Amino acid sequence: MMKNITDVELVECEESRFVKLKQMxxxxxGVAKRWELAQVHxxxxxxxxxxxxxxxxxxxxxxxxxxxxxxxxxxYELCAGIIDKECSLEQIAIEEVEExxxxxxxxxxRITSFFSAVGFAGAQQTLYYxxxxxxxxxxxxxxxxxxxxxxxxxxxxxxxxxxFDETKGKTPGIMFGFSWxxxxxx
Amino acid sequence: MMKNITDVELVECEESRFVKLKQMxxxxxGVAKRWELAQVHxxxxxxxxxxxxxxxxxxxxxxxxxxxxxxxxxxYELCAGIIDKECSLEQIAIEEVEExxxxxxxxxxRITSFFSAVGFAGAQQTLYYxxxxxxxxxxxxxxxxxxxxxxxxxxxxxxxxxxFDETKGKTPGIMFGFSWxxxxxx
Numbered sequence: 001m002m003k004n005i006t007d008v009e010l011v012e013c014e015e016s017r018f019v020k021l022k023q024m025x026x027x028x029x030g031v032a033k034r035w036e037l038a039q040v041h042x043x044x045x046x047x048x049x050x051x052x053x054x055x056x057x058x059x060x061x062x063x064x065x066x067x068x069x070x071x072x073x074x075x076y077e078l079c080a081g082i083i084d085k086e087c088s089l090e091q092i093a094i095e096e097v098e099e100x101x102x103x104x105x106x107x108x109x110r111i112t113s114f115f116s117a118v119g120f121a122g123a124q125q126t127l128y129y130x131x132x133x134x135x136x137x138x139x140x141x142x143x144x145x146x147x148x149x150x151x152x153x154x155x156x157x158x159x160x161x162x163x164f165d166e167t168k169g170k171t172p173g174i175m176f177g178f179s180w181x182x183x184x185x186x
Numbered sequence: 187m188m189k190n191i192t193d194v195e196l197v198e199c200e201e202s203r204f205v206k207l208k209q210m211x212x213x214x215x216g217v218a219k220r221w222e223l224a225q226v227h228x229x230x231x232x233x234x235x236x237x238x239x240x241x242x243x244x245x246x247x248x249x250x251x252x253x254x255x256x257x258x259x260x261x262y263e264l265c266a267g268i269i270d271k272e273c274s275l276e277q278i279a280i281e282e283v284e285e286x287x288x289x290x291x292x293x294x295x296r297i298t299s300f301f302s303a304v305g306f307a308g309a310q311q312t313l314y315y316x317x318x319x320x321x322x323x324x325x326x327x328x329x330x331x332x333x334x335x336x337x338x339x340x341x342x343x344x345x346x347x348x349x350f351d352e353t354k355g356k357t358p359g360i361m362f363g364f365s366w367x368x369x370x371x372x
Contacts, residue, residue: 006213013209019222019306021207023199024250027192028334035250036205038224040306042255064210064221065308066301069228075304082305112350114358115252117303118261119268120205120226122251125358148214164298172300172311172358179365 005062005073038117041082042124044093046108047177048079048101049185051133055153056181057101058174062148066169075169076152076162078177080125093128101151102141103132111180116173125173129185156186191248191259224303227268228310230279232294233363234265234287235371237319241339242367243287244360248334252355261355262338262348264363266311279314287337288327289318297366302359311359315367342372 013019020039025032048057058076067073081096083089090108098104108128116123143149154162159178162168199205206225211218234243244262253259267282269275276294284290294314302309329335340348345364348354 004215007218008210008212010208010210013207013222016207016222019207019224021199021202021205021224022196024194024196024254026194026250026253028248029190032193036199036202037251037254038205038207038306040303062214063301063304063308064212065223065306066304067212068210068223069301069308069310075301077304112361113352114361115249115255115261115355116358117226117307117309118249118252118263118355118357120224120251121303121307122249122255123303124255166299169301169304171304172302172362175298175300176358176362176365179362179369182369183365 005067008067010068036120038121040121040123041084042126043080043082044089044096044126044128045078045080045173045177046093046097046128046130047111047181048097048103049129049131049156049181050153051131053153053155054157055155056159056178057103057132058152058154059100060150060152063169070169072169075171076154076174077171078127078174089126090128093126097130098138098141100141100143100149102139103136104138105130105132105136111177127173127177129181156181191253194253196254222306224307226307226309227270228312229266229268230275230282230312230314231264231266231359231363232279232283232314232316233297233367234283234289235315235317235342235367236339237317239339239341240343241341242345242364243289243318244338244340245286246336246338249355256355258355261357262340262360263357264313264360275312276314279312283316284324284327286327286329286335288325289322290324291316291318291322297363313359313363315371342367
């Protein structure tokens with residue numbers, strides 16, 4: 001599913017719809033301070049383990065900010081989605097598992113939550129776990145609308161090597177998720 | 187070292203110096219697309235293990251974006267620093283170990299690198315490891331200038347419980363770092 005990326009240009013943002021630049025003013029022990037930050041949505045992420053294939057189900061997608069770093073732009077991530085509607089986090093996570101990866105599940109195991117980009121954004125991500133099998137498969141996934149998501153099956157036997165393969169852009173969330181699975185589920 | 191935080195206000199950013207809001211225009215398989223992103227510095231982080239105390243050395247600090255999420259604002263993180271000068275990543279990391287935590291070391295073990303905030307920033311973080319002892323202590327650390335950093339010794343016997351303690355704000359980087367240590371160094 002390698003996409004052909006051309007005509008790349010980086011310009012001033014005309015009108016921000018997703019990332020809002022703000023400034024927090026505060027007083028810390030009597031000293032006035034200011035801090036710049038980007039307001040973004042919190043999110044959920046789901047570590048999906050496919051029992052029949054003994055594999056993790058992960059998503060590969062094109063990320064513009066990563067393209068600017070390494071001229072490749074593809075990352076390997078946990079299935080995930082932003083929290084932009086009024087329903088439970090678990091429900092949003094369940095919908096993402098089906099939309100992105102094509103598996104219909106009814107409940108998830110909550111692992112924990114953490115903060116990413118603490119210096120300039122502080123988005124909170126809640127992490128879930130679910131086991132699936134071929135019986136859960138209802139579509140090919142791939143995301144909705146403009147999303148270009150490729151579903152990847154990564155055998156657990158290759159996952160430790162994958163964590164340290166820097167030719168494959170990835171997040172600390174997927175690295176922690178795999179480590180958690182090896183400690184508590186394998 | 188709990189700080190007294192008052193007079194908090196969130197306003198439009200007057201003039202951004204650290205977080206630059208940009209827009210990437212590109213063509214993917216013939217379809218014109220735009221993506222908003224925050225340009226930020228890449229960084230280094232260092233997992234520090236103190237042999238005499240059998241503890242991880244981590245930093246606790248006030249993070250304005252986290253304050254807006256949980257009205258506490260304190261996070262537990264790996265010693266870290268942004269890449270904002272012309273020297274090797276390892277050299278920057280060595281300087282951070284001394285500035286933030288007060289330990290003078292001469293070399294580090296490189297673990298791997300990853301990307302955080304892939305959706306809206308894509309900052310790359312390179313992760314190092316170093317073992318220290320009381321012999322390496324040269325100061326109390328705490329950071330420079332305006333930084334308010336508290337150095338925390340977390341016994342390895344408490345670290346697994348810490349990973350899942352959501353009353354303590356933390357990053358996936360520290361969670362992965364601890365998991366890595368238990369697998370490869372303990």
